[in-house]
Amino acid sequence: MWLLMSARITLTRALATLVLLSAWSAPAAAQSVILVRHAERADTAAGGAPSMAADPDLSSEGRSRAERLASMLRSADIRAIFVTQYRRTQQTAAPLAAVLGLTPTVMQADDEAGLLAQLRAMKGHALVVGHSNTVPSVTTALSGTPAVPITDDDFGNLWVVTTAGTPRVLRLRY
Numbered sequence: 817m818w819l820l821m822s823a824r825i826t827l828t829r830a831l832a833t834l835v836l837l838s839a840w841s842a843p844a845a846a847q848s849v850i851l852v853r854h855a856e857r858a859d860t861a862a863g864g865a866p867s868m869a870a871d872p873d874l875s876s877e878g879r880s881r882a883e884r885l886a887s888m889l890r891s892a893d894i895r896a897i898f899v900t901q902y903r904r905t906q907q908t909a910a911p912l913a914a915v916l917g918l919t920p921t922v923m924q925a926d927d928e929a930g931l932l933a934q935l936r937a938m939k940g941h942a943l944v945v946g947h948s949n950t951v952p953s954v955t956t957a958l959s960g961t962p963a964v965p966i967t968d969d970d971f972g973n974l975w976v977v978t979t980a981g982t983p984r985v986l987r988l989r990y
Contacts, residue, residue: 849935849958850889851944851951851975852990853966854904855881874907881971881990886911888990894918895940900925905945912943925950932957936979951975959983 855878874882889912897913897920899905909920923931925947931954935942944954948970952963958977964987966973976986 847939847980848941848976848978849944850892850894850941851946851955851977852885852908853948853951853971853973854902854908854945855879855885856971857904871903873903878904878908878971882908882911884990885974886915889943890915893941894943896921896934896938896942898923898931898934898942898944900946900950902947905947909943909945920945928954928957955985959985961985 854874856875857872857878858875859872885908894912894916895918897909897916897918899909899920899922901922901924906920906922912918913920921934923934928950931944935944935958944951946954948966948968951973952965955961955975955977956963958979960983964973964975972989974988974990976988978984
């Protein structure tokens with residue numbers, strides 16, 4: 817329990833620091849985008865290889881990870897949540913959306929341009945729940961930093977990209 821509280825405090829402080837740093841360079845447009853890959857799928861075999869199920873639900877481990885994400889981000893002043901048409905992204909975001917009273921915006925997984933346009937137009941903080949092939953490219957598009965690949969068995973990365981002023985990226989684990 818102490819470790820979870822410590823992680824929540826650390827994440828909250830990291831977000832606050834990034835937002836403050838962004839606010840110094842562009843006070844009217846402080847924004848951060850938090851990006852995560854969906855949590856563990858129910859169809860993931862031992863060793864992390866996905867099966868061929870078209871739209872799997874989250875596993876029990878994935879549901880636990882989604883709850884941890886909600887617990888960590890409940891105080892992060894998230895104003896918008898973006899998910900794809902796949903259940904695993906929607907189920908990853910659902911606990912946080914419920915806590916915050918937000919309805920996630922569903923974007924097609926292959927509509928990166930549309931997602932980026934919405935993120936760049938908004939003010940405030942957003943959560944994007946994507947996939948191993950979309951989170952790195954969206955992070956790069958927002959920040960200009962090289963993409964960090966996500967392997968099939970890696971579900972715990974969280975990127976915070978501040979987009980006001982000079983973009984900054986913070987990579988965390990949850």
